[in-house]
Amino acid sequence: MTTTVSTPTACLVRAPRENARLRLFCFHHAGGGASFFAPWPARVAPEIDVLPVQLPGRESRFREPRFRDAGTLAEALERELAPWLDRPYAVYGHSMGALVAFALAAARMRGGGRAPLMLFVGAYGAPHLTPPLPPADRYEDVELARFLVDIGGLSPQFLGRDDWLRALLPIIRDDLRICASHRRAGLPDPDDEEARLPLDIHAFAGEDDRLVDPGAVWLWERYAQRFRMSTVPGGHFFPREEPGPFFDVLNRSLTELIADPGGRHGEPV
Numbered sequence: 001m002t003t004t005v006s007t008p009t010a011c012l013v014r015a016p017r018e019n020a021r022l023r024l025f026c027f028h029h030a031g032g033g034a035s036f037f038a039p040w041p042a043r044v045a046p047e048i049d050v051l052p053v054q055l056p057g058r059e060s061r062f063r064e065p066r067f068r069d070a071g072t073l074a075e076a077l078e079r080e081l082a083p084w085l086d087r088p089y090a091v092y093g094h095s096m097g098a099l100v101a102f103a104l105a106a107a108r109m110r111g112g113g114r115a116p117l118m119l120f121v122g123a124y125g126a127p128h129l130t131p132p133l134p135p136a137d138r139y140e141d142v143e144l145a146r147f148l149v150d151i152g153g154l155s156p157q158f159l160g161r162d163d164w165l166r167a168l169l170p171i172i173r174d175d176l177r178i179c180a181s182h183r184r185a186g187l188p189d190p191d192d193e194e195a196r197l198p199l200d201i202h203a204f205a206g207e208d209d210r211l212v213d214p215g216a217v218w219l220w221e222r223y224a225q226r227f228r229m230s231t232v233p234g235g236h237f238f239p240r241e242e243p244g245p246f247f248d249v250l251n252r253s254l255t256e257l258i259a260d261p262g263g264r265h266g267e268p269v
Helices: 070-084 096-110 141-150 162-180 214-223 243-259
Strands: 022-027 048-053 089-094 119-122 200-206 226-232
Touching: 022 070, 022 096, 022 243, 048 070, 070 096, 070 162, 089 096, 089 243, 096 119, 096 162, 141 162, 200 214, 200 243, 214 226, 226 243
Parallel strands: 022 048, 022 089, 089 119, 119 200, 200 226
Antiparallel strands: none
16 A cells, blocks of 8 residues: 655645655756656656655746745755655756755755765756856847757747747746856865765766757766766657656666665766
8 A cells, every 4th residue: 555644845746655665856957847757657666756846936836936046945945855855865856956956965964964865967067067058148038938949848839929938938037047056056066075975976968968968967976975877868858858768777776776775876887
């Protein structure tokens, strides 16, 4: 029988399962929402509780004020999610979500809380680099929409629909401000080995990603205690575009965590 625990926080789209062996908290890309992860429970091993995190200002939380700063957002998430970070867990962040997930892990560990067994990051360069996404105010609405269509982050149906763009683009611009706040997010200095967090990182890059170069993704190694990187078929949104190979790798890594939560996961490959 599947059992759940109550969830008073709006950032989880559903209650965590009490009997799961590992919780996987998932953070979405800029302009996205928790619905990006809707197919994941059917593709991830049943022992894993996939918990998409819904940031405010979109989808079911569209009436709430949005964050514009990664550090402030991470501190708020750490407080809200703390009751469910008391047992083995991992985090996955896609694109902007990688920065948010890392900032959350850093905030959690600075406060003496339980570290994630693994930080999974996808389609995002290391956090000391210039963000791969453009500054919030670089493009006019139509130009920004075309840019998002080009990287696969927006359906071409939005082009020419000013009413849709008026609703969506303010969300995207605030998320781009989150990305641009990376230097104020309280993250460790990659050049200071003494400040390096005891964190295992598994990074993913899309072979055909036109926005993020795999070399930039590899530089997450500078933040890791142990590091692994996997290049998988697909573009910037490879979990949606080419899900099979990505989930094959992800499930192997998650299975290792379940089998040996105290072991040496994340050796370079």
